[in-house]
Amino acid sequence: MDxxxxxxxxxxxxPIDAEENEPVFHGEWEKRMFAMNNAASALGVRNIDESRHARERMNPGAYLSSSYYEIWLDGLVRTLSEKGLISEEELAGVVAPKPVTTPKPAIRAEDVDKAMDKGATYTVPEGKPAGFIVxxxxxxKNIHPAGHTRLPxxxxxxxxxxxxxxxIHVFPDANAHGADDPQxxxxxxxxxxELWGEDGTKGDYVYIDLWDDHLERA
Known part of the structure; x- marks a missing residue:
């Protein structure tokens, strides 16, 4: 989406104001937000591309005035609400949280370090044949999809x-919407x-990772 x-x-x-000796987290709540987002992924309630698309749909004005983890918070709330795992009443504290069923059990504290070290892989054994060669x-492509895309x-x-x-990898543009289209x-x-015309600098290049469906023959 644009x-x-x-x-x-x-x-x-x-300007980008780089913070000297910037800490990993600026407060305890940011640590908790990092943990909650990863816990949600471990539960299998959403994938990484769904989480990105949730943040992309944040109100533009709020997005520009929010910090990194405030944007994460907005996306997490949106995802859990859309999945029916949390209600407006629960968020407002009007009613107590209700138990929910998730695709996977909650990750145990003793397994967190191992899971974080392992990370995730998005390579898959089968998919569309390669459309292009090195x-x-x-x-x-000059496209403007309403949904998630990794094509800037x-x-x-x-x-x-x-x-x-x-x-062959998972295709984020499809994965964000629950579809399977590895390529x-x-x-x-x-x-x-090429990108910026006379405002570009000869000899400078930008390298972008793109999938088959983002490209066409020149």
Missing amino acids: GVHDMGGMHGMG GQTVRA RYARGHEGIVCRDYG HLYNVKFSSV
Whole structure:
């Protein structure tokens, strides 16, 4: 979706103020938010692409004025509400939380470190045949889907060169909506001049990971 979250190449957002010696978390509530989001994933109630799409649908004004973990909080509440796992009354504290059934049992405290170290993999053994080869010139499709997409606006309609084929992966644009459409994932090299014209810098390049359905033959 063409939301405020897709800020690559946009102007007028002000400088990025890097915080010197920035801590991992700025407060205990941020630690809890990190844990709650990962716990929700461990329960199997949503996948990573659903969580991203939930954050993308945040009110634009609120998104721009919120901190990183405030955006995570908004997305988590939206996901749990849409899945029927929490109600407006429970959120408001009007009624006590009710027990719910989830696809997987809650992760045990002693298993958290192991699970975090293991991480997750999104490679799959089978999917669409590769549509492109390394060294081929391709064009990012000029599309504007209403749902989730990993194709950034600034790259759409521009040509690049396939530098690497990572093999078959889960397709986020489908996975965010409960669909299964595994396909090849590529690393594509775009020149900054191709992306931004005379405002680009000759010799500078942007490398973007894109899937088959994001690309077309140039």
